[in-house]
Amino acid sequence: MPFFYDSTYLFLIPAMLISLWAQFKVSSTFENYSKVRGSRGITGAEAARNLLDSNGLYYVPIEIVRGKLSDHYDPTVKVLRLSEDVYYGTSVASVGVAAHEVGHAIQHKNSYKPLVIRNSIVPAVNLGSSLSWILFFAGIVLSIKPLVTLGIVFFSAVVVFQIITLPVEFDASARALKEIRAQGILYGEEERGAKKVLDAAALTYVAATIMAVSQLIRLVAISNSRDN
Structure with a gap:
């Protein structure tokens, strides 16, 4: 049986199903609450x-970025970028997502430790992500065990990155909801709706972590099977 049809792909099936479910969950939840207008009529950009201003982040500009749910805070240039739906939207979903990204900006300002660690390992993770598969497959094809092991080690950096990302994302959502409440931007059911949107979004990061861990287990299993 060819290598790319290896039975170890079975390790990935649960993770793939969870990922599909998480993507469906975040899309459907965002779509649902994007139809629920906040009572104050504040757009995502205004929120x-x-x-940002209430946390002393006057210097952080807000820009529009293309794509759906492509919203993010860029710590390298201290810019908050919101998709058009979120930037102009007055829905509970738009405000929730915008507030979440502000949560990351607040983390950056306060040097939130998991975020500092995550940002510091980005170069290593990018390198590891690019080289891990090349080294692993080269090691398998050429029967060079050290290359296989090095590929696994490099991919482990990706797993570590995904694990560190979890507290970063959960904390950003917690900060977002706290700030929304403190500033009176959303009320009662509106706030609970925003929480549902952010909880659904968090599932995608959990799914990505499970997928990364499953891939690592699969690589180790392949390596071990080649030793037998």
Whole structure:
């Protein structure tokens, strides 16, 4: 049986199903609450500006970025970028997502330790992600065990990155909801709706972590099977 049809792909099936479910969950939840308008009629951009300023982040500009749910805070240039739906939207979902990204900006300002660690290992993770598969497959094809092991070690950096990302994302959502409540941007059921959107988004990071761990287990299993 060819290598790429290896039975170890079975390790990935649960992770793939969880990933598909998480993507469906975040899309459907965002779509649902994007139809629920906040009672104050504040757009995502206005909410973000309000929360940034209230935390002394006057210097952080807000830009529009293309794509759906492509919203992010860029710590390298200290810019908050929101997708058009979130930037202009007055829905509970738009405000929740915008506030979440402000949460990351607050983390950056306060040197939140998991975020500092994650940002510091990004170069190593990018390198590891690019080289891990090349080294692993080269080691398998050429029967060079050290290359296989090095590929696994490099991929482990990706797993570590995904694990560290979890507290970063959960904390950003917690900060977002706290700030929304403190500034009176959303009320009661609106706030609970925003929480559901952020909880659904968090599932995608959990799914990505499970997938990365499953891939690592698979690589180790392949390596061990080649030794037998």
